Amino acid sequence: MQAARQSWRATPSLSYPFRDAPALGATKQVAAGVFWVRMPLPFALEHVNLWLLGDGDGWTIVDCGLGTATTRELWEQVLAGCLDRRPVQRLIVTHCHPDHIGLAAWLCEKFGLSPWMTYSEYAHAHAVYHRVAGANHAALHTLHQRHGLDPARLGALNSHEGHYRRGVPSLPEAYRRIRHGERLIAGQNTWRVIVGHGHSPEHAALYCDKLGVLISGDMLLPRISTNVSVWPMEPDGDPVGEFLDSLEQFKELPPDTLVLPSHGLPFQGMRARIAELDCHHRSRLERLTAVCGRPQTAAEVLPELFDRKLDDYHVVFAMGEAIAHLNHLMRCGTLDRVDDANGVYRFVRRAAP
Numbered sequence: 001m002q003a004a005r006q007s008w009r010a011t012p013s014l015s016y017p018f019r020d021a022p023a024l025g026a027t028k029q030v031a032a033g034v035f036w037v038r039m040p041l042p043f044a045l046e047h048v049n050l051w052l053l054g055d056g057d058g059w060t061i062v063d064c065g066l067g068t069a070t071t072r073e074l075w076e077q078v079l080a081g082c083l084d085r086r087p088v089q090r091l092i093v094t095h096c097h098p099d100h101i102g103l104a105a106w107l108c109e110k111f112g113l114s115p116w117m118t119y120s121e122y123a124h125a126h127a128v129y130h131r132v133a134g135a136n137h138a139a140l141h142t143l144h145q146r147h148g149l150d151p152a153r154l155g156a157l158n159s160h161e162g163h164y165r166r167g168v169p170s171l172p173e174a175y176r177r178i179r180h181g182e183r184l185i186a187g188q189n190t191w192r193v194i195v196g197h198g199h200s201p202e203h204a205a206l207y208c209d210k211l212g213v214l215i216s217g218d219m220l221l222p223r224i225s226t227n228v229s230v231w232p233m234e235p236d237g238d239p240v241g242e243f244l245d246s247l248e249q250f251k252e253l254p255p256d257t258l259v260l261p262s263h264g265l266p267f268q269g270m271r272a273r274i275a276e277l278d279c280h281h282r283s284r285l286e287r288l289t290a291v292c293g294r295p296q297t298a299a300e301v302l303p304e305l306f307d308r309k310l311d312d313y314h315v316v317f318a319m320g321e322a323i324a325h326l327n328h329l330m331r332c333g334t335l336d337r338v339d340d341a342n343g344v345y346r347f348v349r350r351a352a353p
């Protein structure tokens, strides 16, 4: 997860069957053959949830944690103490963000595996790691300059240089592709891959009908809104529209599905949470439509979306989210984008025909 703001809010209609997370280095069973592992994160999110699936004579791991010495030591504890001496046979990675893929190379090397991932997540991880195809600091600087970020805060973008490699020390050089709709068997359970977009290119969630369990990754979180940002590789992209469209497919699952998110506690009440996220984004879009009665840059609308002062780290994600919402309104035909005399984009409400 990469987040602009931790807007922690409780949805009253959600229920949390497991109030206590497992201790670091330990596991907790949450369904038949499904175990919860928690790893620390050295930033505001504080933790990431990972999952172990009993898989015949061995285990399937879902997500890896950040590529740090601390996470490696905790994995050693889990591997030594919690797996009944059964081997790890498979690693599934939901998406390319550092807290999910960070230790993939280490785990794969340890067990002689290749990670199971979607094509876009594998390729995107390598693009960001190798800083190619527009996934580099100079391109980020140019994007945010075009969207009106002031020179002082543009300078602060330097703190992001090398950010990805700090959490992902290396990447596997081969993978096993998974696709939307594919069914993966782990022990007695079959998991269906549900691909979602908007947060990352081709995020894989996993749903087991028999257990009534969804491993949602970062696509559906109980208390924070998933980050949906525009990045320089796709400057005119519409991740807000892609994310909202992707949530639709979760509405088809049984309403009492147990959701296992990457951050926060396992919960039930998915449809209420989806409705709240939909409402959250729609209200942001309405606010931006209102203030764009006169031309605005993405940097100028940041206070409309974020009610606290943004530090140098979070301004990158905040700008990405602001551009994402403005791009969505442009796609919908609500706003037009104009170039001002200085090469800066401004968005303005389209005049009624």
Ligand SMILES: [Zn+2]
Binding pocket: 001, 002, 095, 097, 199, 200, 218
């Ligand atoms: Zn993420």
